[in-house]
Amino acid sequence: MSDTARISGPVPVGAMPDGRPILEARLAGEGLAVSILDLGAVIRRLDFHGHPMVLGRDDPHDYVAKTPQCGAIVGRFANRIAGGRFTLDGTTYDLPRNEAGRNHLHGGAAGFSRRNWTFAEVGERSLTLTYRAADGEEGYPGALDVACTYAITGPGTLRITLTARTDEPTIVNLTNHSYFNLLLPRQGFPAPTIDDHVIEIPAESYLPVDDGQIPTGEIAPVAGTRFDLRRPTRIGGRAFDHAFVLGRETTPEPRTVGRVTAAGSDVALTVLATAPAVQFYDGTHLAKAGLGFAARSALCLEPEAFPDAPNHPGFPSATLRPGETYRQIIEYRFTKETAR
Structure with missing residues (x-):
């Protein structure tokens, strides 16, 4: 590596309502500076050559209940499950309908993004957080052991490796939910909208959706x-x-799932992943968080399984069985280019 990655922490930066500490570790090198919380395995900050690339909160307590999964690992099933219900091996499971009382979204109101993970390994160039989801947590079957590794692997490159193992048949769909804006000010708000961002997604097909x-x-x-x-x-x-x-x-291995540039920015973001789909979300509902984020002030590119996969036999399966290992890799690569 031309600029050796280094890690500091984890150190306490706040406390949960029950008194448990919120810990933060920092990775730096290769032009990146990244802050990771044990709460939700959140990417709290991601700077490229001193410029912020993601929405984040200075107050770690905002991540307890307020932020719309900003930077978090979401699961056990990212995205939506229709009516909060799915059937697996002949048994029907009911999940919290935490999206307007209608559908299950991002693993529920107490999904992985709201849980305290554990800093299990902190090395020279990477760190790993783990979480054990109990059988029945948020209605899902099986105890699930999850690991998330963050590593700076090259110039401007942050690699996320997600793995999971279960003791009973279950469904798994994990992703990182960072909100990107290549035109964020170095400090404060407001952030400009993403209207002047330019996106490229090399997909031949997409999934039409209903009004939910x-x-x-x-x-x-x-x-x-x-x-x-x-x-x-x-x-x-x-x-x-x-x-x-x-x-x-x-x-x-990961392949390109999306690329983003912006008029007025000399930074390009390329997202690579191993997942079969990527959710492109324009941040329309950001203002509802009540944290000063304006609608459409950032976008998400969430590599993942097909949404509502358990309820569509024609979609690739999201089922994980004992003895199998779920594995998903996501890479965020930032490069300097001529300003547009």
Whole structure:
């Protein structure tokens, strides 16, 4: 490495309502400075050559209940499950309907993003957090052992490796939920909207959704629609909260799932992942958090399984069985380019 990565911490930066400390560790090197909380395994800060790239909160207590999964690892099942219900091996499971009382979203109101993880390993260039989800937690079957490793692996590159093992058949879909804006001010707000960001997603298909943002089951071609983002496209005022299909299988190594630039910025973000889909969300509901974030002040690119996969036999399976290992890799690569 040309700029050796280094880690400091973890150190206490706050406390949970029950008195347990909130811990933070920091990784730095290769042009990146990253702060990680044990609460939700959150990326609290991610700076590239001194410029912030993600929305975050100075007060760690805001992550206890207020932030909309900012920077967190979400699960046990990221995205939505219709009606908070799925059937596995003949048994039907009911999950909290934490999205307007209608659907299950991001593992529930007390999903992985609201849980205290454990800093299990802190090395020279990476750190690993672990969490054990109990059988029945948020309605899911099986005890699940989850690990999340953050590592600076090259210039401007943060790699996230997510693994999980279960003692009973269950469903698993993990992702990181960072909100990106390449035009964030160094300090304070307001952040500009993402309208002048340019996005490229190399997907031939996407998943149409109903009025509850639940996939209809169709896998539709992007050609001839506003979802055709195969070439760099200015986001403008168009709304997105959709899964783009990258393939039917999880790949052994990450491949490009999205690329973002912005007028007025000399930074490009490339997201790589092993997941079969990526959710592109435009941050429409950010203002509802009541934390000073404006609507559409950042975007998410969430590599993941197909949303509501357990309820669609035609979608790739999200089932994990004893003896198997769930594995997902996400990379955020930042590069300097000529300002647009």
